[in-house]
Amino acid sequence: xxxxxxxxxxxxxxxxxxxxxxxxxxxxxxxxxxxxxxxxxxxxxxxxxxxxxxxxxxxxxxxxxxxxxxxxxxxxxxxxxxxxxxxxxxxxxxxxxxxxxxxxxxxxxxxxxxxxxxxxxxxxxxxxxxxxxxxxxxxxxxxxxxxxxxxxxxxxxxxxxxxxxxxxxxxxxxxxxxxxxxxxxxxxxxxxxxxxxxxxxxxxxxxxxxxxxxxxxxxxxxxxxxxxxxxxxxxxxxxxxxxxxxxxxxxxxxxxxxxxxxxxxxxxxxxxxxxxxxxxxxxxxxxxxxxxxxxxxxxxxxxxxxxxxxxxxxxxxxxxxxxxxxxxxxxxxxxxxxxxxxxxxxxxxxxxxxxxxxxxxxxxxxxxxxxxxxxxxxxxxxxxxxxxxxxxxxxxxxxxxxxxxxxxxxxxxxxxxxxxxxxxxxxxxxxxxxxxxxxxxxxxxxxxxxxxxxxxxxxxxxxxxx
Ligand SMILES: [Zn+2]
Numbered sequence: 001x002x003x004x005x006x007x008x009x010x011x012x013x014x015x016x017x018x019x020x021x022x023x024x025x026x027x028x029x030x031x032x033x034x035x036x037x038x039x040x041x042x043x044x045x046x047x048x049x050x051x052x053x054x055x056x057x058x059x060x061x062x063x064x065x066x067x068x069x070x071x072x073x074x075x076x077x078x079x080x081x082x083x084x085x086x087x088x089x090x091x092x093x094x095x096x097x098x099x100x101x102x103x104x105x106x107x108x109x110x111x112x113x114x115x116x117x118x119x120x121x122x123x124x125x126x127x128x129x130x131x132x133x134x135x136x137x138x139x140x141x142x143x144x145x146x147x148x149x150x151x152x153x154x155x156x157x158x159x160x161x162x163x164x165x166x167x168x169x170x171x172x173x174x175x176x177x178x179x180x181x182x183x184x185x186x187x188x189x190x191x192x193x194x195x196x197x198x199x200x201x202x203x204x205x206x207x208x209x210x211x212x213x214x215x216x217x218x219x220x221x222x223x224x225x226x227x228x229x230x231x232x233x234x235x236x237x238x239x240x241x242x243x244x245x246x247x248x249x250x251x252x253x254x255x256x257x258x259x260x261x262x263x264x265x266x267x268x269x270x271x272x273x274x275x276x277x278x279x280x281x282x283x284x285x286x287x288x289x290x291x292x293x294x295x296x297x298x299x300x301x302x303x304x305x306x307x308x309x310x311x312x313x314x315x316x317x318x319x320x321x322x323x324x325x326x327x328x329x330x331x332x333x334x335x336x337x338x339x340x341x342x343x344x345x346x347x348x349x350x351x352x353x354x355x356x357x358x359x360x361x362x363x364x365x366x367x368x369x370x371x372x373x374x375x376x377x378x379x380x381x382x383x384x385x386x387x388x389x390x391x392x393x394x395x396x397x398x399x400x401x402x403x404x405x406x407x408x409x410x411x412x413x414x415x416x417x418x419x420x421x422x423x424x425x426x427x428x429x430x431x432x433x434x435x436x437x438x439x440x441x442x443x444x445x446x447x448x449x450x451x452x453x454x455x456x457x458x459x460x461x462x463x464x465x466x
Contacts, residue, residue, distance in 0.1 A: 002458050005128050010451055013124050014107065016051060017450065018100035020084070020116045021109035023047060027085035027146045035064050037085065037153070041145040044084040048119065048143060055127050065156035066145060069123065071130045072138040078465050079140055079164025079424065080126075080457070081154070081417040082119040082171055083147035086111040088209070090217050090267045092441035106444040114438035117445035118170035118429035118453060119143065125457035137465035140164065147171075147417065148211065150378070154420045166391060166464060169418040170457065172426035173436075175399040178385050178392045179325040179411035180419055180426070181271075182350035184360050185212050185378035187334070188367045189343035190300035196340075198296045199229035202287075203258070205337040207280060212333035212347045212378070214439050215276030217267040219283045219335060223259045230294055235259065238293050239286070248282040261286070269439040270331035270347045271413030273312035280335045281310045284344070300342050303370040308332060308346065317366065319359055323351040325382070325411035328359070349413035352382040383419035391464075395427045398459045402452070407432055414438075427460065429453040 006013075028038035035042035045067050052059040052069035061067045089097035089110050100109040107117065119141070126139055142164075144153035172180075192202070204222040225232055232254070239259075243250050250263045263283040268276025288301035306316065313320045314330045321328045334345030350359050356379055364374045385392050387409050396409050416426040429449070430436060437443045 002128050002132060003455050005132060006124065006451065006454050006458060009124050009127070013120055013450060013454060014102070014447060017107055017112070017117045017120045017445070018102070018109070020044060020047060020120060021100040021107070021111050022098060024098040025085050025111070025145065026088050027149050029149070033064070037145045041085050045143060045145050048084060048123070052123065055123070056130070057126070062157060062160055066143055066153040068140045068142045068161070069126070070138055070140040071126060072135055072465070074136050074138055076137045077140055077162055077164045078137045078461065079142055079167030079421060080122045081142045081144070081167060081169040081421065081424065082122060083115045083144040083417065084119065085145045085148050086114070086116070087148045087211050087214055087439050090214070090441055092217070092267065094442055105448060106446050107450070108442060108444045110443055112443050112445040113430060114443065115147070115171045117450050121429060121450055121454035122170050122457050125454050125461055128458045129461050133462055135462065135465040139461055139465060144417065148213070151420065154417055158420065164421060165423065167421055167424040168395060168427040168460065169416045169424060170428050170453070171416040172412055172414055172428070173410060173430040174428045174432060174456070175405070175407040176392055176395040176409045177412050177416070177418065177426040178387050178409040179352050180383040180415055181325055181352060181411070181413045182354070182356045182382040183348065183378060183380040183415045184350065184356050184376060185345060185347045186360055186363050187343055187345045187375040187377070188300065188303070188372040189341045190298065190372055191340065192337070192342050193340045195296070195298055198291070199226035200235070200291060200294065200296065201226070202337055202342065205335055207335050210333055212345050213270040213331070214333060215265065215268040215270055215273050215331055216279045216333060217265050219263040219279040221261045221283060221287065223261065225257050225259060227257055232257070235290070238290060242286060242289055246282065246285070248286060250282060250286060267440055269414065269436065270333055271329065271349050272436060273329050273331045275436070278310070278312070278332055280332045281308070284335065285309055299370045300344060300372055303367065303372060304344060307366060314348070317363060319362065321351050321354050323353045325352040326413060327351065328354070329413055347378070350382070352384045352411070356381065380415045380419060383425070385425055391423060391425055394463055395425065395460055398463060399456055402456050402459060405432070428456065
């Protein structure tokens with residue numbers, strides 16, 4: 001009966017997913033108290049809350065930071081935690097990233113799978129239950145708009161609002177996630193004024209404001225060459241040979257005494273650095289070698305080439321750790337030049353049985369040896385719930401039954417809102433075997449799977465609250 005009811009909502013689910021994709025809700029941190037995460041994130045929140053109202057739910061906007069949509073009665077609260085903000089589009093799109101396009105049974109657009117489609121599927125799953133069945137809980141869809149950045153939305157929620165006693169987050173993979181790696185970001189910076197006398201000078205670094213949790217697609221560096229001290233031809237000859245030998249996807253152009261280097265990569269989620277191609281790493285290696293070639297040394301570049309370079313497993317840092325939740329991964333997500341500092345940021349996904357501080361301390365110690373200042377941020381403790389736990393088992397069983405499969409819960413490197421709440425795990429909406437499109441160009445959700453997830457979520461809500 002539920003399935004049929006949801007099939008009849010198919011067009012609404014598709015249309016509302018598209019409407020939401022059309023709002024370019026990249027979270028920006030502003031000083032405007034009315035919309036702390038910028039106009040578009042705010043528009044997305046208001047749009048979904050308004051939709052919640054239209055569908056007959058209670059809704060609340062919590063100071064522009066987040067919101068919720070609720071139904072049901074009773075003491076107990078089930079939480080479904082999703083987000084409406086998205087990572088920037090990046091390029092490489094074949095359709096407009098912020099204009100939903102339906103093609104071959106798929107909806108293309110930024111946020112289609114992360115997390116707009118799954119949020120709409122959850123909302124209509126709630127509607128299906130509200131209109132058809134009796135439950136003993138209140139069910140609340142909690143909506144954040146700063147998930148892809150600092151989670152300030154969900155922190156605000158936790159300070160101000162009731163915490164669910166059980167829940168799931170439709171923001172990762174089916175069948176169900178029982179472990180999420182720990183997360184940390186380490187920034188290290190070098191005082192560039194020490195190098196101001198060098199005849200090769202960095203004048204600009206531009207990585208298109210890449211998010212730390214994204215494998216960077218582009219990195220441009222502009223160098224000024226003091227031709228009274230070294231010859232431009234020597235520099236370009238070196239670059240030609242080095243780029244060729246290392247097989248780096250870097251090209252350059254020259255104007256007057258400036259060389260503009262341009263590195264290209266492939267964007268991916270930083271929890272899966274192996275699926276992308278980092279544009280920053282080869283650039284720093286090349287710069288290090290260029291300075292070395294003329295007998296100049298820049299600490300932060302020396303450090304980078306020795307300990308990180310093109311690796312994403314932390315091997316040279318001595319951090320290539322693995323447990324049942326997988327291996328440590330590392331993404332060089334930021335490379336910045338400002339106020340006479342050069343700064344690099346790396347994002348780490350740390351296996352559940354490893355202490356996060358042990359990892360960050362070991363990096364900080366190595367940085368100190370190179371006189372680099374460090375700053376550790378974005379720590380998220382791992383999530384680990386035993387596989388035989390009631391919630392994990394129930395959700396996994398629902399998925400297996402609905403899809404006629406027999407899969408075990410899994411561990412991931414992505415950090416979802418699930419870890420922000422006790423007794424909460426991530427549940428869909430990526431299906432086993434599907435390419436993980438989240439944070440990538442040409443992100444999409446298959447329409448059949450969008451509808452199927454809605455059915456799975458409806459069953460989950462009912463099973464957990466009946
Ligand atoms: Zn997400």
